[in-house]
Amino acid sequence: MAILVTGGAGYIGSHTCVELLNEGYEIVVVDNFSNSSQEALRRVTEITGKSFKLYQLDLLDKEKLEAVFEENKIEAVIHFAGFKAVGESVELPLKYYQNNITGTIVLCELMKKYHVKNLVFSSSATVYGMTDHVPIREDAQLGAVNPYGRTKLMIEEILRDLHHSDQTWNIAILRYFNPIGAHASGRIGEDPTGIPNNLMPYISQVAVGKLERLTIHGNDYQTKDGTGIRDYIHIVDLALGHIKALEKIKRRSGGVDAYNLGTGKGYSVSEMVDAFEKASGKIISTTISRRRPGDAATCYANPTKAKEQLDWHAVRGIDEMCQDSWRWQQNNPTGYVKKVNKESRTPVQSNAAVFFNV
């Protein structure tokens, strides 16, 4: 029996694949590589010494996706695939609704047809909207403030309706806070396309000399130093949260629950700059601008529910997060080479699937 990982080549997906393989799970990955690289998956085999099957396909292509369910014995799905750029979602809302929501519906239809009712869904703290009531618990008021966030919120509601209609579905909704860092090997990490929107990849690219200076979006918030506060979580801790969620849903016979995956600690933008300077030994030049529209002053999790119900908590601290981000950035200043390196083992074609062999 295998775990199907949608969007397995992405930042969170690839780190989760590593931890699944390390735990001894068989995995089948589907990805359309719209915002990710096959090279990330090759490196997953390199890190773990384990092989797995990859299908390059789009979730909207129901026929191709159905072949995955036909050809493999899937016991559960971890669903990462989706667009995630907030700004782009404001410009192109239909693209986001079509891809994220329709893709999820197609996936769930096939899961239903093939009696696969264990699902871990990749949601986001963005579903809490602009709340300043921190730490945020899962039962806080929900309300996303942009189309990307609304796709996450709508999918959460679709999944609750699905469970309501058939209570044998086992669903874990994971609300991520701010994932940063990279695998300790320095071989996989975050590889944003173009100029990064998020703080950590931006800081890393300043440190490595690709960008000139970080613009700090506002220093007039009601926070300790005036800059925005977030709950940064190491990507490996986040990946391990998926394993715990999977174990939990496999143990029970029906339910739908949301869990915060965060550390419960908030760090300001200025503190993150200082921590990264310490980890890298580089000076991060900064300039202050006005607040970025849609940003909350402070956002951090109450992670108690995940601790109590999933037996999971984040253990990696801010220094380790920055060191690992820096190692990844320094070793891969241009991210992944966007195609599989000729000298690397060439994946073997077989029907629609590609086998990543060790």
Ligand code: UFG
């Ligand atoms: N920031 C800067 N300069 C930058 C980028 C960010 O000062 O160049 C600041 C922001 O204003 C904010 C903090 O750094 O105070 C973190 O910003 P990010 O863009 O890294 O992350 P956000 O908290 O805004 O958003 C992230 C994800 C969203 C997700 C959200 C969940 O990008 O997809 O966390 O809380 F929805």
